[in-house]
Amino acid sequence: xxxxxxxxxxxxxxxxxxxxxxxxxxxxxxxxxxxxxxxxxxxxxxxxxxxxxxxxxxxxxxxxxxxxxxxxxxxxxxxxxxxxxxxxxxxxxxxxxxxxxxxxxxxxxxxxxxxxxxxxxxxxxxxxxxxxxxxxxxxxxxxxxxxxxxxxxxxxxxxxxxxxxxxxxxxxxxxxxxxxxxxxxxxxxxxxxxxxxxxxxxx
Numbered sequence: 352x353x354x355x356x357x358x359x360x361x362x363x364x365x366x367x368x369x370x371x372x373x374x375x376x377x378x379x380x381x382x383x384x385x386x387x388x389x390x391x392x393x394x395x396x397x398x399x400x401x402x403x404x405x406x407x408x409x410x411x412x413x414x415x416x417x418x419x420x421x422x423x424x425x426x427x428x429x430x431x432x433x434x435x436x437x438x439x440x441x442x443x444x445x446x447x448x449x450x451x452x453x454x455x456x457x458x459x460x461x462x463x464x465x466x467x468x469x470x471x472x473x474x475x476x477x478x479x480x481x482x483x484x485x486x487x488x489x490x491x492x493x494x495x496x497x498x499x500x501x502x503x504x505x506x507x508x509x510x511x512x513x514x515x516x517x518x519x520x521x522x523x524x525x526x527x528x529x530x531x532x533x534x535x536x537x538x539x540x541x542x543x544x545x546x547x548x549x550x551x552x553x554x
Contacts, residue, residue, distance in 0.1 A: 355430070358438050359419045362445050365530060366415075369408050374512040379404040382415035383445055392418070419445055427452065428472040433484040436492055439534035443499055446530070452476070454498045458491075459483060489536075496535035503527040504549060511553070518550050 366383030377385040389410070390402045396409040423444045424430060429437055443451035449470030456468045456476055464479040484491050507517040507527075517525040524532070524546055532540045541549065 352434065353438065355420055355424055355437075355441075356416065358441055359416045359424070362419060362442050363412055363415050365442070366445070371404060371407075374515070379407040381407045381410045382412055384410055384415045384418055388418070388422070392422070428477065431472065431477045432480055433491075435489070436480065436484060436495065439492060439495055439499070442530070442534070447502070450502065454502055455480065455495060458494055458498050462487070492534065493536050493539050496531055497539060500528055500531040500535070500541075503531060507550075507553070514550075514553055518546075518553065522547065 363382045366380070369379070369381040371379040377387065379386040384407070386402065386404065386407050389406055393402070394406060394410070394414075395402050396406040399405075419441075424437075424441050427444055427449075429441050429444065432440060440451055440455060443454065452472055453468050453470045456466050456470075459466050459476070459479045460468070462483055464483065466476050466479050480491075487494070503517055507514045515525065516527045518528075519525050523543070524541070528541070528546070
């Protein structure tokens with residue numbers, strides 16, 4: 352069984368190093384930690400009185416791992432989810448914040464549980480996830496991963512500037528889709544033809 356730190360290190364690997372993509376609402380980012388997060392946490396690493404892209408560039412891999420564990424795993428109570436589900440929800444929380452929990456809550460509603468879609472893991476949501484996992488087991492992990500993939504695709508439907516994260520210039524699955532499918536059993540991965548059909552309207 353992987354430790355939380357090992358999972359966080361894998362997330363850092365997926366996120367990569369420093370980027371400042373104008374099409375990314377997250378702004379300047381290093382190891383997946385955005386400038387907005389660093390400002391919220393007051394991480395003025397160069398001690399010049401503000402938090403800007405230079406501070407983001409100075410962030411270390413180890414600092415990113417610590418931030419993820421404290422603020423994206425322990426803070427949102429992901430540790431209280433069934434252990435096999437933790438890695439995918441943790442990964443999505445780093446990537447999409449509270450939307451990671453909203454995706455899970457909507458999935459629970461689809462399964463017949465009564466929860467509020469508020470992006471926060473409270474006692475009702477946690478109990479419902481545990482009950483759902485007892486019933487569905489590994490299928491719940493696949494269902495969550497598929498819901499993640501659908502979230503990314505719908506986001507790209509609405510925001511053309513984000514389509515480059517879902518589809519490469521060569522027409523293959525982009526980073527968002529590959530990332531979601533890392534947590535989905537291979538039999539539920541989209542084939543290239545299925546993917547092409549899904550994104551055909553993007554032109």
